[in-house]
Amino acid sequence: MRAQPAAFSECLELFSHAEEEEAYSRYLDLLLSVWSDGSALPGAPRAAEDAAEKIRQAPDGRRGHLALLLGLLTETGEPGLRRRVRAGLHHYLALLDTLRDEVPLGTALVYLLAHFPEDADRILPTARKAPLDPDDLARLERCLASFDPESPGIGRSWPSPARWVLSHAERDQERRWLATLGHEAKTAFWEKDTRTLLAYMGAKAACAVATGRVESEAPAEVDPVLLPDRAAAEMPQFNGHLDLMHCPACRGRLSRRATGVVCRDCAVGYPARQGYLDLSGEAVGTGDQIAGNSPLYLSWYEPLLRPAFLRVNGTNWNGAVSVADEDRYLAEHVRPVDGPLLDLGAGTGRWTQVLTRILGGERVVAFDLAATMAARLTKVVPDSLVVRGSGGGIPFADGSLGAVNCWNTVQSIDQPFATVREVGRCLGKGGTFTMLTYRKSHDPLYRYFQRQHEECLGVAAFDQKEMNEALDSAEMDVVDEYTPGTFLIVTAVRR
Ligand SMILES: C[S@@+](CC[C@H](N)C(=O)[O-])C[C@H]1O[C@@H](n2cnc3c(N)ncnc32)[C@H](O)[C@@H]1O
16 A cells, blocks of 8 residues: 655655666656546646656656656646646657657657647657657657548557558558448547557556666567468368357257257257357357457457557567467467367467467367457368357356367456356366466556556456456466466466
8 A cells, every 4th residue: 555645846856866776666656646547636737837847857767757747647638737738848849859769758758749739730840850769750640640531540550550551452441441431430430549549658658667668569470370262161160079069048959950050959040151150149240359440450460459459458568478478388388188179269360370280270169259250260270160159158068178278368358257167167177278368557557558458449457366266266276377567377277
């Protein structure tokens, strides 16, 4: 528990003179004396004036902290605060003009300045001359731009407009998609893009001031998933797993029929579509978290969007967890007993392929709620059974699965703990449950930006203790926990 916040001026003094190793903790004291989780505290107006006035005199290595604080005060939305922070614009521009290689200051200034689109004409000429990371500059330009319904890029500027270099075909695809959107939908996309970009810039600046560095945002090195140019057969290949499955409505046994399967108890039929079995009971097109955004999201997910998501939610700005680390973790921890391995929330399938390489395609069942993903998975893992359904009601019998993997997914599921219970029910004794997800940051500043992303992207982060309790109640023992940054990477074994 933090003590009652001291006055801002006192905290500012302590922060400015703090030794390096104490600086961040003193900074949090300073920030939390006037700001709490996106809201301004009573001393904030005075603090905004002070910080705006004194930012240039702050010691080397401490100015970025103040720029971030000023951005946070502006973002509270209090008009009086905004006005006070804006009064210091000439100071921020002077700092930008003399910026050298101070990454924390550069990222924090960009985050601060991105809140003042009305000053774009003053800000951008200086920003374009400054030695900024091109991704930071592109985000700043986008946040300062005014809404243009004709603008390409609506719905796809995150994590950086500079990274979206489209082919001709993608441009056409985007044009066709934009033509289907009304003014209101475009405005909503534009506003959400701005908010998500600000949250991303803030998270990056928060990491930079806390650690003194952030790596450049090179796209992840993922081997491209090659999709065979052939239509899948309509009927899925069951690989002998149908006997282990049950009706998601009544848990009755399922029988094959010409167009899919039927429940032997309640007689509900479930269709086969493009090579996958659809047990979702939902219309095609519902609940598509990735492709439900811009249609380009599908092909840009693995190289661009997913790594950005890991950076923000996992605090992975300095690459603590690489794709190779993820692959290695799966190879070392997935240990199935008898029965198939279910890849729950398989998504675009790159990590499902890793599992098929370890266990063989026939042993793996690719499972996802989104029809787009299920259709794609039939091509990405052509030897595996692909099922569309929800983790909240896994259509497999008790103890029938050899292992379950849920990689970068449980945070996207509406009822994550119900899904964990379902995993425990379906896993055979001794089978592993491997999971990559995220912890709530204990740092109140970073947590604010992590939460902004959760709201914009519709995901969650977990309290580690609560997740462990959920695993325990689902009869699983945690045998390995790997928690760099704010990742929560766990292996649990069914008791
Ligand atoms: C962020 S993606 C993860 C994909 C992949 N496993 C990875 O590591 O990148 C999350 C996936 O979970 C799926 N999903 C969301 N809710 C689900 C649910 N209730 N049941 C099954 N899948 C779900 C989404 O459709 C999406 O494909």
